[in-house]
Structure formats: structure tokens, C-alpha cells
Ligand SMILES: CC(C)(COP(=O)(O)OP(=O)(O)OC[C@H]1O[C@@H](n2cnc3c(N)ncnc32)[C@H](O)[C@@H]1O)[C@@H](O)C(=O)NCCC(=O)NCCS
């Protein structure tokens with residue numbers, strides 16, 4: 001049986017950093033952020049709906065979605081965020097399920113669904129185990145500002161648009177503490193995968 005692992009965290013707690021580790025253990029990852037970019041490419045149904053609702057001000061001159069502009073609108077406005085989610089999420093879910101089924105049919109030991117909004121969107125039924133990448137809130141804010149070059153106010157707004165990382169950690173089957181070095185984090189992830197019995201190459 002394929003174990004489906006739901007990987008999540010809150011913004012900038014280190015989900016992508018952990019997500020990249022799975023390649024080394026030959027465990028496939030389905031990335032919801034990546035799919036959410038694909039489904040809003042020009043020509044896709046979600047693209048048309050976004051332009052209808054948000055207007056031309058969320059478009060670049062190339063016709064593509066201006067992601068920073070759309071982000072500015074939706075992170076500060078819950079109603080508009082819900083509208084965007086209602087356009088983008090069903091399409092992302094459909095593609096995620098298709099990919100998950102593909103890997104299950106291939107008989108993989110495990111597959112990872114990397115979903116930032118796993119709990120917010122109530123998607124825990126899509127997975128068998130949940131793994132939350134945790135950091136203390138001060139570190140989360142600092143890493144977010146450093147990574148995006150964003151102001152404290154914008155960073156706090158993004159953090160507030162999700163369930164807090166402490167709360168997610170309480171709901172998780174496994175919590176990975178990413179306050180330390182990336183290497184320390186990797187040791188924890190590996191140990192957890194070993195415990196779940198999904199490592200093909202335990203020596204790695
Ligand atoms: C608003 C958008 C255009 C901003 O794009 P940008 O390139 O700046 O950010 P990116 O997509 O890389 O997301 C970065 C992080 O922001 C957080 N985030 C993104 N969307 C949301 C949301 N709707 N609610 C709460 N947090 C979100 C996630 O932690 C995500 O990992 C984009 O995030 C988007 O289209 N969001 C709606 C789709 C969505 O919910 N995606 C996340 C999971 S599928």
C-alpha cells in the first residue's frame with residue numbers, strides 16, 4: 001500500500017526546504033503551490049475567472065497574472081481571498097488527486113502531497129499521515145521577511161491568513177522542528193519516514 005503523506009506548515013516555516021529532501025529517498029512529491037501556478041496560466045479556465053473578477057490590474061503586460069499584485073489584494077482581504085481560493089482550489093485538487101492516483105498505481109511506497117493549506121482547506125482525508133514543519137513564530141516572521149524582502153506588516157498579514165503554526169503542530173501526526181539547521185531537520189524527517197516504514201533506501 002502507498003502511504004500518502006500530507007506535508008504542511010505555515011508560511012515560511014520550511015515546507016519547501018523539507019519537500020526537496022524527499023528526492024533523495026526517491027519519494028515523489030506533488031506540490032500544490034506549483035499546481036496553483038499552472039492552473040492560472042493564460043488559457044486555463046481559472047485564469048479567465050480571475051480576470052473576470054479581479055480585472056486587468058492583476059495582469060502583467062505579457063497577459064500573465066501579476067502574482068505580487070494579486071497577493072497584495074488577497075492577503076489583506078479575507079472576502080477576496082475566499083473568492084480567489086474558490087476559483088483556484090477545485091482545479092488544484094483535481095490535478096493533485098490525478099497525480100496521487102498515478103503514483104499509487106505505480107506502487108510507490110509513499111507519495112508526498114505538499115499542501116500549504118492542508119488544514120485550512122480540510123484536506124486531511126486526502127492523506128494517510130500528516131507532517132507539519134514547525135518553527136517558533138519569531139523565526140517564521142524573520143525568515144519570511146528575509147526570503148521575500150517584505151516589510152514586517154506585509155509578512156504579518158500573510159502569517160495571519162493561515163492557521164497558526166502552533167495549532168497545526170497540535171493537529172499533526174508528526175512535527176518536524178525546523179528551528180535548527182537544515183541538516184538537523186533532515187535527520188528528523190528521515191527518522192520519521194523510517195518509523196512509518198516508507199524508506200526504500202534506509203542507508204541514505
Ligand atoms: C496570491 C498569489 C497569486 C500570490 O502568489 P506568490 O507567487 O506571491 O506566492 P505563492 O503562490 O508562491 O505562495 C506562497 C505561500 O503563500 C501562502 N498562500 C498562498 N495562497 C494562500 C491563500 N489563498 N491563503 C493563505 N495562504 C496562502 C502559502 O503558504 C504559499 O506557500 C498565490 O499565492 C495564489 O494564487 N494563491 C491562491 C492559491 C492558493 O491557495 N495557493 C496555495 C495553496 S494551493
Ligand SMILES: Nc1ncnc2c1ncn2[C@@H]1O[C@H](COP(=O)(O)OP(=O)(O)OP(=O)(O)O)[C@@H](O)[C@H]1O
Pocket residue numbers: 009010011012013014015016017018033116143144146147178179180181182185
Ligand atoms: N533550517 C533552516 N535554517 C535556516 N533557514 C531556513 C531553514 N529552513 C528554511 N530556511 C529558509 O527559510 C525560508 C522559508 O523556507 P521555505 O521557503 O522552505 O518555507 P515554506 O514553508 O515552503 O514557505 P511558503 O509557505 O512561503 O511556501 C527560506 O528562505 C529558506 O531558505
